Amino acid sequence: MLRFAPNPNGPLSFGHARGIIINGEYAREYDGELILRFDDTDTTVKPPLVEAYDIIQHESEWLLGFKPHRVVIASDRIEEYYRHVDLMIDGDFGYVCQCSAEEFREFRVSKTNCPCRKYEVNYNKQLWNKMLDGTFKPGDAVVRVKTDMTLKNPALRDWPALRIQDTISNPHPRENIGSKYRVWPLLDFQSAVEDHLQGVTHIIRGKDLMDSTRKQTLLYGHFGWEYPETMYWGRVKVHEWGGFSTSQMRKDIEDGKFSGWADPRLPTIAGLSGTGIQASALRNFWIELGVTQKDIAVPLATLYSHNIKVIDDNAPRVAFIRDPVEIKLEGINEANITIPTHPNNAEIGSRVIDLGNPIVYIEREDLQHSALRLKEFGDFDIDGKVATFVSKKRTDKRKIIHWVSQNSSDSAELEIVKDGELISIEGRLESHQIKLGTSVQLERIGYGIVAEKNKVIFTHN
RNA sequence: GCUCGUAUAGUGUAGUGGCCCAUCAUAAAGGACUCUCAUUCCUUUGACCCGGGUUCAAAUCCCGGUACGAGCACCA
Numbered sequence: 001m002l003r004f005a006p007n008p009n010g011p012l013s014f015g016h017a018r019g020i021i022i023n024g025e026y027a028r029e030y031d032g033e034l035i036l037r038f039d040d041t042d043t044t045v046k047p048p049l050v051e052a053y054d055i056i057q058h059e060s061e062w063l064l065g066f067k068p069h070r071v072v073i074a075s076d077r078i079e080e081y082y083r084h085v086d087l088m089i090d091g092d093f094g095y096v097c098q099c100s101a102e103e104f105r106e107f108r109v110s111k112t113n114c115p116c117r118k119y120e121v122n123y124n125k126q127l128w129n130k131m132l133d134g135t136f137k138p139g140d141a142v143v144r145v146k147t148d149m150t151l152k153n154p155a156l157r158d159w160p161a162l163r164i165q166d167t168i169s170n171p172h173p174r175e176n177i178g179s180k181y182r183v184w185p186l187l188d189f190q191s192a193v194e195d196h197l198q199g200v201t202h203i204i205r206g207k208d209l210m211d212s213t214r215k216q217t218l219l220y221g222h223f224g225w226e227y228p229e230t231m232y233w234g235r236v237k238v239h240e241w242g243g244f245s246t247s248q249m250r251k252d253i254e255d256g257k258f259s260g261w262a263d264p265r266l267p268t269i270a271g272l273s274g275t276g277i278q279a280s281a282l283r284n285f286w287i288e289l290g291v292t293q294k295d296i297a298v299p300l301a302t303l304y305s306h307n308i309k310v311i312d313d314n315a316p317r318v319a320f321i322r323d324p325v326e327i328k329l330e331g332i333n334e335a336n337i338t339i340p341t342h343p344n345n346a347e348i349g350s351r352v353i354d355l356g357n358p359i360v361y362i363e364r365e366d367l368q369h370s371a372l373r374l375k376e377f378g379d380f381d382i383d384g385k386v387a388t389f390v391s392k393k394r395t396d397k398r399k400i401i402h403w404v405s406q407n408s409s410d411s412a413e414l415e416i417v418k419d420g421e422l423i424s425i426e427g428r429l430e431s432h433q434i435k436l437g438t439s440v441q442l443e444r445i446g447y448g449i450v451a452e453k454n455k456v457i458f459t460h461n
Numbered sequence: 462g463c464u465c466g467u468a469u470a471g472u473g474u475a476g477u478g479g480c481c482c483a484u485c486a487u488a489a490a491g492g493a494c495u496c497u498c499a500u501u502c503c504u505u506u507g508a509c510c511c512g513g514g515u516u517c518a519a520a521u522c523c524c525g526g527u528a529c530g531a532g533c534a535c536c537a
Contacts, residue, residue, distance in 0.1 A: 005537085006537085007536085007537045009537085039537060040537095041536095041537085042536055042537065044535095044536085045534090045536045045537085046536055046537060097535095100535090101534075101535060104535090105533090105534095108533075109462090109463085109533090138535075139535065140535095141535090142535050151464095152463085152464065152465095153463080153464045153465070153532085153533080154463055154464060154532085154533045155463095155464070155465085155532050155533040156464090156533090157533090160534085160535060162535085163535035164535075165535085184535095186534090186535075186536080186537090187536075187537050191537090206531090207465090207466065207467085207530085207531060207532095208530095208531055208532070208537095209531095209532090209537090210465065210466070210531070210532070211464080211465070211531085211532045211533075212532090214465085214532095232466085234466090234467075234530075234531085235530070235531080239472090246537095247536095288473075288474070288485095288486070288487095289473065289474075290473090290474070290475090292467085292473095292474080293466065293467055293530090293531095294467055294468070294473095294529095294530090295467075295529070295530050295531085296472085296473065297472075297473090298472070298473060298487095299471095299472060299473090299487080299488075301472085301487065301488065302472075302473070302486080302487055302488085305486085305487060305488090306486095306487095308499085308500080309500095312499070312500055312501095313500080315499090315500095317497075317499085319497095339496095342500095343495075343496090343497080343499080343500075344495090344500065344501080373496065374496095375496055375497065376496060377496085378496095394496070400496055400497070401497085402497065441497085441499060441500090442497095443497045443498095443499080444497045444498055444499080445497090445498085445499095446498085446499080447499085461498080461499085
């Protein structure tokens with residue numbers, strides 16, 4: 001029983017894909033189950049985005065190739081967490097602490113017990129009720145787990161389990177939750193209790209959560225539970241992207257720097273899939289990286305190479321002419337020609353090029369040669385804007401170029417992300433009946449995805 | 462500062478004491494095929510952080526060093 005637990009403060013991004021894919025893959029491999037859990041217990045610092053709940057479920061399914069077996073939403077489970085606070089106070093391994101964060105920090109550093117620690121169970125119950133009924137305001141009190149203030153690792157000393165949030169000013173965005181609760185669990189407590197309740201047996205997560213494991217293991221000890229088997233992965237940086245965070249992207253989108261979560265410049269799942277990265281390429285990529293604790297920096301080329309393997313066999317070939325120059329063909333007889341859509345996959349069929357009007361477009365850059373071969377058509381000699389037919393067969397080693405006919409092409413746009421900038425290239429795109437969203441290969445340019453009838457978004461080359 | 466963790470070719474990764482003059486992928490270079498600067502195929506280059514120790518035997522175990530990273534939030 002595994003789980004992946006994102007904060008729904010935005011849709012999934014590249015890094016989340018690792019979490020869902022690795023956990024999902026282990027679940028699949030060992031006939032286990034995968035829980036998708038929304039850890040939406042912060043309404044102030046990283047408030048959830050109400051649309052994200054649905055989007056994340058769809059994106060998870062897309063990434064995994066199957067639906068998560070169970071979906072759990074932490075904000076639906078608050079009463080359950082309260083119940084465990086009662087158990088914790090009754091068992092005298094939890095207490096209400098009224099120190100400020102700064103005050104407690106000093107106790108943590110000096111390894112001394114805070115004064116709130118010594119109170120009786122009954123007094124703690126009273127204080128806990130004051131947290132719940134609103135007597136205490138945010139910052140006035142917090143529930144702590146009793147560990148040991150002399151523990152070697154400072155992170156583990158009497159760590160905080162629940163705090164008060166101002167849910168009047170910052171209501172939870174889910175309508176049925178809203179301002180219903182003022183006391184909310186922190187990640188370490190919520191996650192620990194929920195993992196036990198759901199019967200999680202294995203946790204695979206980032207190594208930034210290593211101390212979480214240790215904190216939670218101490219709590220499990222108090223409850224008499226057995227902590228799941230845990231593995232960690234290290235940080236992954238993609239050289240071409242640098243650092244990014246969901247919160248920052250959210251801000252940039254709100255500021256209008258990006259068109260939305262699906263902006264092709266963003267390393268979100270929506271952005272990646274929109275530029276033609278396939279779910280199975282992402283799966284192969286993350287599975288290949290595996291679960292090591294090393295911090296790594298990977299080039300995008302690795303992901304692209306996986307993507308090419310996925311799409312090439314079925315990517316129709318299409319011509320797109322950048323910086324097109326009109327050329328008149330002399331000496332041809334055919335009104336149209338038929339050429340294959342894919343060089344090694346005949347099943348994809350063929351395309352018919354209309355030459356009723358003997359005008360074609362080629363890229364300006366190719367015009368510097370005086371002898372050219374129009375691919376799948378014939379050899380031509382170029383003189384100015386006129387191309388004279390020489391031969392159907394190849395007569396020499398002249399350069400082979402892609403081209404489109406005027407009748408069988410439309411003006412179109414190729415959108416490319418380069419160094420974080422969105423660049424639009426105008427040109428002529430071969431007329432086609434390709435379904436939107438299909439990955440194609442623009443001959444001599446690279447792979448792209450048909451976003452609109454006359455707009456292709458570049459994937460990679 | 463305290464605590465925890467990691468260290469194999471350019472980049473990733475396999476390898477848990479002898480099958481290792483170290484696997485695979487990717488990148489780079491060269492070549493074959495090809496009516497695309499694509500795909501496919503072949504070849505080449507290229508690595509066990511440093512220093513000690515244990516052992517008949519160490520990439521693999523231990524100690525120290527160094528480098529890098531993470532945690533010490535009333536975020537997740």
